[in-house]
Amino acid sequence: MSLLEVERLEARYGLLLAVRGVSLSLEPGETVALVGANGAGKTTLLRCIAGAHRHSGGRILFKGRDVGALSAHARAALGVALVPEGRRLFSRLTVEENLLLARSAGRRGPWTVEAVMQAFPNLKARRRALAGSLSGGEQQATAIGRALMTNPEALLLDEVSLGLSPLAVERVYAELEILTRSGVAIVLVEQDLKRAMAISQRTICMLEGAIALEGASGALTREHVTQAYFGLGRSAPAEARVR
Amino acid sequence: MILINQIVQGVLLGGYYALIAIGLAFMFSVMRIINLAHGSLAVLSAFALFALADRYGVSPFLGLAIVAPAMGLVGWGLQRTVLERSARGGLLVPVLSTFGLSIIIDNLLFQGFGADTRSLAPYIGDLSFDSWSLTDDIAIGKLAALTMATAIALIGALHLFLMRTQIGRAIRATAEDPDTVGLVGVNPRLVNAVAAAIAMATVSIAGAFLAMRATFDPYAGALQLIFAFEATIIGGAGSLWGTLIGGIVLGVAQSLGALVSPQGFFIAGHFAFFAVLFARLYLTDLGAVLRRALIGAKPA
Numbered sequence: 438m439s440l441l442e443v444e445r446l447e448a449r450y451g452l453l454l455a456v457r458g459v460s461l462s463l464e465p466g467e468t469v470a471l472v473g474a475n476g477a478g479k480t481t482l483l484r485c486i487a488g489a490h491r492h493s494g495g496r497i498l499f500k501g502r503d504v505g506a507l508s509a510h511a512r513a514a515l516g517v518a519l520v521p522e523g524r525r526l527f528s529r530l531t532v533e534e535n536l537l538l539a540r541s542a543g544r545r546g547p548w549t550v551e552a553v554m555q556a557f558p559n560l561k562a563r564r565r566a567l568a569g570s571l572s573g574g575e576q577q578a579t580a581i582g583r584a585l586m587t588n589p590e591a592l593l594l595d596e597v598s599l600g601l602s603p604l605a606v607e608r609v610y611a612e613l614e615i616l617t618r619s620g621v622a623i624v625l626v627e628q629d630l631k632r633a634m635a636i637s638q639r640t641i642c643m644l645e646g647a648i649a650l651e652g653a654s655g656a657l658t659r660e661h662v663t664q665a666y667f668g669l670g671r672s673a674p675a676e677a678r679v680r
Numbered sequence: 681m682i683l684i685n686q687i688v689q690g691v692l693l694g695g696y697y698a699l700i701a702i703g704l705a706f707m708f709s710v711m712r713i714i715n716l717a718h719g720s721l722a723v724l725s726a727f728a729l730f731a732l733a734d735r736y737g738v739s740p741f742l743g744l745a746i747v748a749p750a751m752g753l754v755g756w757g758l759q760r761t762v763l764e765r766s767a768r769g770g771l772l773v774p775v776l777s778t779f780g781l782s783i784i785i786d787n788l789l790f791q792g793f794g795a796d797t798r799s800l801a802p803y804i805g806d807l808s809f810d811s812w813s814l815t816d817d818i819a820i821g822k823l824a825a826l827t828m829a830t831a832i833a834l835i836g837a838l839h840l841f842l843m844r845t846q847i848g849r850a851i852r853a854t855a856e857d858p859d860t861v862g863l864v865g866v867n868p869r870l871v872n873a874v875a876a877a878i879a880m881a882t883v884s885i886a887g888a889f890l891a892m893r894a895t896f897d898p899y900a901g902a903l904q905l906i907f908a909f910e911a912t913i914i915g916g917a918g919s920l921w922g923t924l925i926g927g928i929v930l931g932v933a934q935s936l937g938a939l940v941s942p943q944g945f946f947i948a949g950h951f952a953f954f955a956v957l958f959a960r961l962y963l964t965d966l967g968a969v970l971r972r973a974l975i976g977a978k979p980a
Binding site: 487488489508509510511513514518519521525527528529530534535537538539540541542543544583584586587 | 846849850852853856857859860861862863864865866867868
């Protein structure tokens with residue numbers, strides 16, 4: 438049984454169909470890179486899985502259970518965590534308070550405030566600073582740390598490296614690798630195609646709300662993904678399924 | 681000396697205004713709801729305490745041990761049945777629905793208790809009139825001092841609760857971004873229901889002091905709402921310690937106004953409210969003008 442299964446998911450914003458019949462599955466410890474142009478539906482897909490956006494069709498199964506009717510906090514309690522686009526920190530709370538808040542999910546585990554400080558040493562000095570006063574890198578670290586504090590089994594990361602210095606990006610990716618070794622599954626939205634394909638086992642490319650290309654990251658070339666990314670041509674290697 | 685006495689009395693009166701404003705400011709800052717039934721709910725608590733004292737001889741302070749939790753439950757229920765639904769319709773709908781609620785509460789109280797004016801003063805013994813004389817001209821009423829002390833203690837306790845507890849953090853986070861708290865495992869509906877319960881528990885305390893220090897009748901809520909509203913706005917809408925400052929400004933303005941003319945009490949209070957309101961609007965404008973002058977006019 439897969440950890441997460443999404444079946445023919447549809448999601449709308451008013452009349453606009455943002456996600457059109459997307460199916461995907463995620464195994465424990467697996468990393469899937471989700472790529473695609475702006476407006477391809479990546480963020481909406483992640484928000485639907487986390488319960489931040491109500492889907493209009495299809496099913497979402499987490500650990501075999503249909504979680505489609507559950508609100509976001511109930512899914513967080515089951516082990517789904519989203520690092521949302523734009524980080525969405527609570528700016529009037531301190532870094533530590535942002536992290537502590539995530540204990541509301543009621544999932545105790547290896548991730549504590551101390552563990553987050555270990556993983557992101559740049560936060561140590563900023564522990565009591567208001568989240569609104571942080572630099573981009575510190576904000577991203579806090580947002581990831583906050584999601585980790587729920588001790589998730591599936592971690593959804595939307596635009597991980599946006600606004601980060603190259604050094605901070607290295608650190609975040611090193612942490613993610615350690616994380617997957619403990620069995621956490623990751624869905625990663627990342628603009629840096631090369632990096633996304635290097636860390637992931639599978640790459641899914643979305644185009645206009647649907648999956649244009651899906652395959653093992655090692656078997657896909659940059660060219661395949663770039664073509665699917667822009668919707669050029671429809672050719673792909675045999676290992677990769679084209680939809 | 682009379683002037684000093686008036687200021688002292690005004691400050692103490694401000695303690696009461698702060699007390700009645702806390703619930704209103706708390707609800708506005710956390711749930712973005714302007715609760716126009718606030719005054720009526722305070723009067724409802726006052727009648728509940730009166731009924732306990734009148735029929736069963738329960739002292740108002742002991743009665744609060746029953747009425748405060750009961751009002752907390754009322755707050756919880758109101759949030760789940762009325763406020764939550766109306767808040768989904770924008771900022772204006774809760775204003776309308778709570779206005780309707782205030783009319784219902786007022787008239788049910790009228791139905792149940794009649795038009796008689798009541799007070800809890802007979803049930804608290806000497807406390808209602810006892811005072812400490814500081815000088816020949818200045819005396820501090822024990823009840824007024826207790827009101828002020830209660831206001832400060834309540835604001836302090838709420839402040840600590842918000843800053844130090846997990847549910848307090850959740851309340852602050854929900855106030856800032858109700859759509860995101862779910863992602864970290866916080867149930868925003870539960871948090872808002874708890875916040876409404878807390879707000880209503882503070883309203884019951886305010887209602888107790890309203891009933892002990894003066895008289896009330898079923899339609900006394902509207903005036904309490906106005907005082908609470910003015911203290912909240914003067915104090916900077918939504919800040920808890922601000923309500924104390926707002927209450928004191930309002931109380932001192934009213935006391936000084938009363939010195940000028942018997943009608944000056946209300947007029948001076950309203951005047952202070954509008955003065956602060958316009959000063960804030962005007963000074964913000966002034967700030968923008970100054971900034972433009974210093975930085976130089978730039979096309980927007």
